Amino acid sequence: MIGPMDKLTPEQVKNIAKLAKLELNDIEVKKFGKQLSETISYVDKLNEIDTSNIDPTNQVSGLKNVFREDIIKPSLDLSDVISPGNHTTGGYFKVKLILNKNK
């Protein structure tokens, strides 16, 4: 674990980027390392507050177990679903090769 005021190391920044599937260049690693460390020191302010007997609040709607009937409805049209921004071929989404990649 990293202590509250410690700076994130470049390795840690790279690891976070990997988890988030982001590619960072060296300048970004340095910049984000500094900025993230600053932000983390700021949010460490919360340690001043005693929360030992407090339950977490995930959401404030007060609703629980919201269900609905499972009704079959017509699907969207293929021509509507595929946006001009999509890479498609013959009505299918085109994806990058993920197997047999020499990595």
Added chain:
Amino acid sequence: MKLNQLSIIEVQKGLRRRVFSSLDLVNSCIQRINQVEPKIKSFVTLCDKEALESAKKADQLLKDGSREDKPFLGIPFSVKDNFCTKGIKTTASANILKDYVPPYSATVINKLLEAGAIIMGKTNMDAWAHGSSTETSDFFTTHNPWDISKLPGGSSGGSAASIAADEVIASVGSETAGSIRQPSSWCGTVGLKPTYGRVSRYGIIAMGSSVDSPGPITKTVSDAALVLNIIAGNDGLDATASPKKVADYLRNINKPIKNLKIGYSEKYFQVAEKEVAQKVRVSLKIFEKLGAQIKEIKLFDPQYAIAVYTILQRSEVSSNLGRYDGIRYGLDRTHFGEEAKRRIMLGTYCLSAGYYDAYYLKALKVRTIICRDFERAFSEVDLIVGPTSPSTALPLGSSKNHPMFGEVADVLVEPSTIAGLPGLNINCGFSNGGLPIGMQIIGPQFAEKLVLNAGYLFEQSTPDLKIKPKI
């Protein structure tokens, strides 16, 4: 007054009495847009052609009668570009989505269209709604109509600017923490962030799912009530949308507020610039004249809300933006802008193994304390009034290289956001430099009616504030 300057209520009267047509109205807006857009840049996408077609159809329907079932028939709206609009590009001002055309519309959009509204265009925002300046848009910066060297605020900056500059009659934006109220404060518009769950989030590009709240940005408080009447309610498509009955927010909006208890916290005033704090204090006096009892209350230090919000928002962002893999929606992850990357990184960190308890869980617990603090406050008072933003509109460039710019700019709206409370921004004066100063009225959950009621009476007592920017 030109047609584009009118409020919804004024337009409704004019259309019903056939003083002007929807086509006249849309043309007037297009003319205004053409005149001011080069300077303001509120819009990412304009739909002139479609709007003119819709206006002609609306005029046909209006000929047949007043169409009570379609209260917004023929009325031009602008829409923040994170609301999915079927067949109209929806980018969230982000490069990744620059060519994205959604196959369906958000519930809010469907409701507006069913009510007869005409979409004039999609407004600029901070990319993915990550910010409070609209200058982190991946496309361009929107300028404040009151002073084009200033920011409009954000993230719904394009929507607020389009209303302040009278480019359209009304707008819808969305707020996670401040994104409706803060740009409304800086642009001098009325902005209502409803209770979390009052308006469906379905079809809005998700940012902080446990806090996102769509709402109106309008010229008057009555208009905000009218828009809320249309967009509020459960749609069965957002499990967090409340099944609670939707009130008629316009009915009795002029009810006297005699003996209403309004609270204020010195902590909120201390954070604000002198000029801002002073105008809001004068506003409290106006409420007193209206018969309200003003009472100082203690509220949890808003500075802690910054930390809670930062953790929750970044964490939810990192999860929500996980879906942008370059396959289903536009470009791949190398096209994220700097702000998005920074937020995804922090969120990923806060949620990662070993840090979840220290950050995310801790923030959720402090959130409980903030919710309880407001519950206690609302056992003493009916409403809370304070400054919306610590400052008036800041100069262009202010958000650059400040990783927490938004959080600091939104310190006074974050606590109520975290607790899911409704809040209304209303203009309460101008700075010496001629920039609008915003005041917010916060109520308990689902107290929109009371919040709008108090806002309406304040607005009616301050007619001298109803001035337009010179642009």
